[in-house]
Amino acid sequence: MEVNEALVEKLSRLSALSFTKEEKMHIQDDLQKMILFVEKLNELNTDGVEPQLHITDAENVFRDDIAGKMISNEAALENAPNPMPPYFTATKAIQKPVPEN
Amino acid sequence: MFTFVSIQDYHLQLVHGRQTCVQAVTHYIREIQLQNHLNAFIETFKDEALARASELDAEIKEGKPLRKLHGVVIGIKDNICYKDHFISAGSNILRHFKSLYSATVIERILAEGAIIIGRQNCDEFAMGNRNENPVYGPVKNQLDNTRISGGSSGGSAVAVQASLCMASLGSDTGGSVRQPADHCGVIGFKPSYGMISRHGLIAYASSFDQIGIIANNIDDIEKIFHILSGEDGFDSTVLPNVRTDSAIETKPVKSTSKIAWLPETLHHTSLDPEIKTGLKNTLESLQKEGHLVEAVPFPLIDFIVPAYYILTTAEASSNLSRYDGVRYGYRKAMQTSDLFDFYAKNRSEGFGWEVKKRIMLGTFVLSAGYFDQYFKKAQQVRKLIIQLSEKIFQQYDFILLPTVPQVPDRIGTSGESSTSGYLSDIYTVFANLAGIPAISLPIYKHTSGMVFGIQAMSSQKNDIPLLRFSETLLKKH
Numbered sequence: 001m002e003v004n005e006a007l008v009e010k011l012s013r014l015s016a017l018s019f020t021k022e023e024k025m026h027i028q029d030d031l032q033k034m035i036l037f038v039e040k041l042n043e044l045n046t047d048g049v050e051p052q053l054h055i056t057d058a059e060n061v062f063r064d065d066i067a068g069k070m071i072s073n074e075a076a077l078e079n080a081p082n083p084m085p086p087y088f089t090a091t092k093a094i095q096k097p098v099p100e101n
Numbered sequence: 102m103f104t105f106v107s108i109q110d111y112h113l114q115l116v117h118g119r120q121t122c123v124q125a126v127t128h129y130i131r132e133i134q135l136q137n138h139l140n141a142f143i144e145t146f147k148d149e150a151l152a153r154a155s156e157l158d159a160e161i162k163e164g165k166p167l168r169k170l171h172g173v174v175i176g177i178k179d180n181i182c183y184k185d186h187f188i189s190a191g192s193n194i195l196r197h198f199k200s201l202y203s204a205t206v207i208e209r210i211l212a213e214g215a216i217i218i219g220r221q222n223c224d225e226f227a228m229g230n231r232n233e234n235p236v237y238g239p240v241k242n243q244l245d246n247t248r249i250s251g252g253s254s255g256g257s258a259v260a261v262q263a264s265l266c267m268a269s270l271g272s273d274t275g276g277s278v279r280q281p282a283d284h285c286g287v288i289g290f291k292p293s294y295g296m297i298s299r300h301g302l303i304a305y306a307s308s309f310d311q312i313g314i315i316a317n318n319i320d321d322i323e324k325i326f327h328i329l330s331g332e333d334g335f336d337s338t339v340l341p342n343v344r345t346d347s348a349i350e351t352k353p354v355k356s357t358s359k360i361a362w363l364p365e366t367l368h369h370t371s372l373d374p375e376i377k378t379g380l381k382n383t384l385e386s387l388q389k390e391g392h393l394v395e396a397v398p399f400p401l402i403d404f405i406v407p408a409y410y411i412l413t414t415a416e417a418s419s420n421l422s423r424y425d426g427v428r429y430g431y432r433k434a435m436q437t438s439d440l441f442d443f444y445a446k447n448r449s450e451g452f453g454w455e456v457k458k459r460i461m462l463g464t465f466v467l468s469a470g471y472f473d474q475y476f477k478k479a480q481q482v483r484k485l486i487i488q489l490s491e492k493i494f495q496q497y498d499f500i501l502l503p504t505v506p507q508v509p510d511r512i513g514t515s516g517e518s519s520t521s522g523y524l525s526d527i528y529t530v531f532a533n534l535a536g537i538p539a540i541s542l543p544i545y546k547h548t549s550g551m552v553f554g555i556q557a558m559s560s561q562k563n564d565i566p567l568l569r570f571s572e573t574l575l576k577k578h
Contacts, residue, residue: 031461035465037523038462049484051477055294056340069335
């Protein structure tokens with residue numbers, strides 16, 4: 001599997017990460033090495049083997065549906081960067097459409 | 102002068118008035134300061150630890166019975182939440198984060214009278230085996246300050262090695278408790294998956310992560326393990342109805358065991374010859390003592406680390422998506438009007454390189470078009486590994502193998518972009534892939550002046566028999 005610029009671009013987008021031009025070359029190289037490393041698994045025949053989804057035999061471990069350990073709105077904002085109580089903030093995601101002339 | 106041998110001994114000193122909890126905490130605070138160059142602790146909780154110690158001393162004076170971990174001074178890895186205390190997972194992205202709640206393990210040890218002395222340096226998000234943390238600096242091995250501690254629970258291992266606390270809580274996703282414990286000459290125990298609640302442990306790879314214990318003797322590990330383990334309404338992966346209490350002692354301890362060793366682990370090219378000889382010597386002496394010791398083929402040896410990296414990075418890419426700079430964590434000034442750009446800037450400046458690398462690989466193996474070829478394939482390999490493990494444990498009680506292939510490296514000698522460092526996890530990741538308990542026992546001295554040990558594993562849920570067996574192994578060496 002060859003890692004190219006387009007793949008790095010796609011994965012950065014999916015990972016919500018951005019890289020400088022220099023870092024892009026670096027991450028492309030690192031990814032290539034890591035993928036080569038894990039491709040070792042192709043040497044093993046796994047035809048008909050069920051994928052392992054859970055690590056224990058425990059099933060349906062439920063508790064009573066009673067709320068506990070509540071966190072107040074105030075506490076929830078303690079670690080928030082630039083909060084506007086009672087809200088978190090993020091950059092403006094919806095832009096006003098530019099009026100067409 | 103305060104000295105610590107074991108919890109049992111310390112408790113005797115406390116009840117006879119020969120030591121106090123305040124003396125213990127004062128001693129450890131001074132030691133942490135004196136050995137500050139080791140960089141094991143990121144922060145100590147000096148004042149509150151002292152205040153708690155005097156409350157615990159007062160309880161003794163009032164004649165109240167000792168709690169199970171009364172006055173036991175414990176350090177915690179910087180990825181276990183402690184209410185109203187900073188926690189960063191060794192990362193810039195959480196540098197100023199204060200936990201709003203305590204992990205289940207923290208609540209349990211506090212309820213039994215433990216004193217938490219501080220939080221310990223680790224690899225960023227527990228990803229790594231060197232503990233050369235770019236934010237807080239490297240942790241130094243006390244035996245040789247130019248060498249690494251190992252990781253990711255490096256600070257936790259060195260803290261026990263250098264007697265900066267009585268025991269540490271770390272976390273083990275692929276060997277992060279056992280490998281640094283081995284490098285530091287202390288005991289590192291990773292319980293079966295599902296024995297200890299992960300609620301409040303900052304997630305790296307949820308189907309692998311397990312909180313582990315680092316200490317100087319098996320009895321202390323067993324005491325702490327018993328307090329930590331058991332069902333928790335906040336973690337549905339904890340196994341119900343598994344007993345870890347001391348009453349299990351009533352079951353007769355087998356005088357001889359069936360022990361498997363895996364020739365492929367000893368023939369591996371990366372293994373140091375002295376470590377190989379050490380394990381061979383242990384196996385020979387066990388055989389002489391009447392244990393059944395047999396070689397069992399382990400043909401999957403070369404596939405375990407690649408399978409581990411596919412599955413853990415996939416889980417990490419999902420777990421770490423929560424760090425977006427909105428509700429908490431590092432935020433770059435909001436100069437962008439593009440939401441993706443906002444997230445990407447926060448994350449790219451907040452995470453270190455190793456973390457970003459693993460997020461990218463994890464995203465790749467989960468992405469459309471590659472999922473079956475990589476992720477599903479690794480899940481199938483995990484199934485084969487578990488089947489092999491179950492097959493071995495149908496016939497044998499324990500598996501013995503090295504913990505690490507090499508003694509600790511010099512600080513600053515890793516090529517950060519290579520995958521060569523990943524292979525040093527070769528002996529430890531098996532237990533996390535199979536969900537079985539594993540322990541690293543310090544036994545041997547190396548001619549380099551360093552130490553190394555051996556690793557023992559048992560089948561899932563057989564943690565207590567593993568600890569009992571470990572005790573006999575340590576006593577004989």
